Amino acid sequence: MCELLGMSANVPTDICFSFAGLMQRGGGTGPHRDGWGIAFYEGKGARCFHDPNPSVDSKIANLIKDHPIKSHVVISHIRQANVGDVCLENTHPFQRELWGLIWTYAHNGQLNARLFDKPLRFYQPVGNTDSEYAFCWLLGELRAAFPVRPDDFTPVSEFIHARCEELRELGVFNMLLSESQHLMAYCSTKLAWITRRAPFGEASLSDCDITVDFVKETTPNDVVTVIATEPLTQDETWTRLAPGEMATFVEGLPV
Amino acid sequence: MCELLGMSANVPTDICFSFAGLMQRGGGTGPHRDGWGIAFYEGKGARCFHDPNPSVDSKIANLIKDHPIKSHVVISHIRQANVGDVCLENTHPFQRELWGLIWTYAHNGQLNARLFDKPLRFYQPVGNTDSEYAFCWLLGELRAAFPVRPDDFTPVSEFIHARCEELRELGVFNMLLSESQHLMAYCSTKLAWITRRAPFGEASLSDCDITVDFVKETTPNDVVTVIATEPLTQDETWTRLAPGEMATFVEGLPV
Numbered sequence: 297m298c299e300l301l302g303m304s305a306n307v308p309t310d311i312c313f314s315f316a317g318l319m320q321r322g323g324g325t326g327p328h329r330d331g332w333g334i335a336f337y338e339g340k341g342a343r344c345f346h347d348p349n350p351s352v353d354s355k356i357a358n359l360i361k362d363h364p365i366k367s368h369v370v371i372s373h374i375r376q377a378n379v380g381d382v383c384l385e386n387t388h389p390f391q392r393e394l395w396g397l398i399w400t401y402a403h404n405g406q407l408n409a410r411l412f413d414k415p416l417r418f419y420q421p422v423g424n425t426d427s428e429y430a431f432c433w434l435l436g437e438l439r440a441a442f443p444v445r446p447d448d449f450t451p452v453s454e455f456i457h458a459r460c461e462e463l464r465e466l467g468v469f470n471m472l473l474s475e476s477q478h479l480m481a482y483c484s485t486k487l488a489w490i491t492r493r494a495p496f497g498e499a500s501l502s503d504c505d506i507t508v509d510f511v512k513e514t515t516p517n518d519v520v521t522v523i524a525t526e527p528l529t530q531d532e533t534w535t536r537l538a539p540g541e542m543a544t545f546v547e548g549l550p551v
Numbered sequence: 552m553c554e555l556l557g558m559s560a561n562v563p564t565d566i567c568f569s570f571a572g573l574m575q576r577g578g579g580t581g582p583h584r585d586g587w588g589i590a591f592y593e594g595k596g597a598r599c600f601h602d603p604n605p606s607v608d609s610k611i612a613n614l615i616k617d618h619p620i621k622s623h624v625v626i627s628h629i630r631q632a633n634v635g636d637v638c639l640e641n642t643h644p645f646q647r648e649l650w651g652l653i654w655t656y657a658h659n660g661q662l663n664a665r666l667f668d669k670p671l672r673f674y675q676p677v678g679n680t681d682s683e684y685a686f687c688w689l690l691g692e693l694r695a696a697f698p699v700r701p702d703d704f705t706p707v708s709e710f711i712h713a714r715c716e717e718l719r720e721l722g723v724f725n726m727l728l729s730e731s732q733h734l735m736a737y738c739s740t741k742l743a744w745i746t747r748r749a750p751f752g753e754a755s756l757s758d759c760d761i762t763v764d765f766v767k768e769t770t771p772n773d774v775v776t777v778i779a780t781e782p783l784t785q786d787e788t789w790t791r792l793a794p795g796e797m798a799t800f801v802e803g804l805p806v
Contacts, residue, residue, distance in 0.1 A: 384596025
């Protein structure tokens with residue numbers, strides 16, 4: 297199993313604190329030694345870093361941990377390989393373009409072989425994971441249903457939710473997905489989120505000895521939601537999504 | 552105008568030496584202060600770094616310069632904005648997936664407004680540059696002509712060459728393009744390449760005071776071609792492409 301981490305914020309925010317916790321699970325406190333990746337949206341652009349090496353050793357991961365990249369939507373993934381080789385093209389998050397937007401996706405779980413019976417319409421996987429195949433299928437279905445970007449996003453998220461329900465029938469499918477503005481989190485077995493806003497307090501990571509005082513790191517108007525497969529802090533109350541539930545966040549708030 | 556840098560090699564090779572020269576043109580010896588990007592293929596996967604900040608100041612650029620990432624195909628670009636804002640989504644190289652392969656593209660030059668009369672079939676630009684529009688058009692045409700990847704690449708490169716000739720009628724169009732195996736270099740006004748192989752010698756960068764002894768950096772079987780808008784070294788003989796010429800390299804050699 298893998299770890300997912302997502303962030304949605306109303307102002308460009310760095311994810312150093314949460315990423316420091318997640319990274320420990322990449323070979324430190326966790327068994328996820330088969331690569332990691334992270335995508336940061338900046339406007340409609342996305343900066344994406346992938347490394348098939350364990351995150352705890354990675355120089356690029358250290359750069360991200362120490363050099364704050366501010367973003368309004370972040371999706372990150374630490375991988376423990378089950379299906380597919382350990383190589384760059386199998387490293388999440390995966391990206392494809394639809395409607396002139398970069399869609400970014402990361403998956404936690406495993407889907408059975410019946411997944412590969414689902415026909416692909418537009419997008420082909422580069423690697424050989426179930427995760428990327430599911431993404432190509434999902435986005436191809438979305439493209440077929442909505443060839444042009446609709447003004448209202450609600451039918452889009454409902455369509456995606458219904459396709460996620462289909463995928464859940466094939467195994468474990470916890471997912472983070474974004475097109476730069478909306479961050480969608482679909483829960484098959486585990487996903488938890490927390491929204492931080494004024495008055496800010498302190499929080500301590502569960503996985504290593506780091507405490508942050510968000511008052512010093514934020515302004516009173518900041519609203520930041522963090523989503524992870526397991527809560528990352530030990531002194532805050534996280535909301536767990538129920539199996540089959542999808543939450544969508546815009547500018548740090550659920551919609 | 553912008554600077555292009557490409558590499559094709561028969562063994563995973565780092566591009567630190569050439570990148571060090573190119574970076575100097577990003578705000579150092581050159582006027583290209585509007586961002587830079589680089590893509591490294593590793594198998595079918597591609598690692599891509601983008602930064603809208605000048606390369607000479609960029610921490611990520613320093614990481615790449617100092618931390619050798621070995622790759623068999625590299626495409627890099629330093630941008631001086633002419634069309635489009637300075638922002639992440641307008642930063643080359645651009646990428647799209649076709650046939651389960653990641654296509655990477657960078658452009659030097661400027662195309663006139665008639666470009667935007669060309670209809671897009673499958674791919675939509677994320678940003679607002681002429682460069683990305685031309686890429687979306689080119690790859691859409693290729694996809695329409697070859698819905699399935701042909702066994703023989705020759706008709707593909709001929710098709711791409713013909714489309715590049717069309718684009719050259721609209722302005723200046725120097726281009727680097729790859730799908731992980733082939734590196735295509737199309738010359739509209741300037742592109743030069745050099746193949747380095749045994750017996751290796753020394754070379755000195757034109758843009759800064761760095762000399763490398765390739766004997767120490769290579770094995771006798773290495774074959775590495777470097778392509779750039781202007782020759783990067785002062786003591787080697789580069790081959791200049793003629794206007795309208797396209798060269799394709801595989802594993803370090805022209806095909």
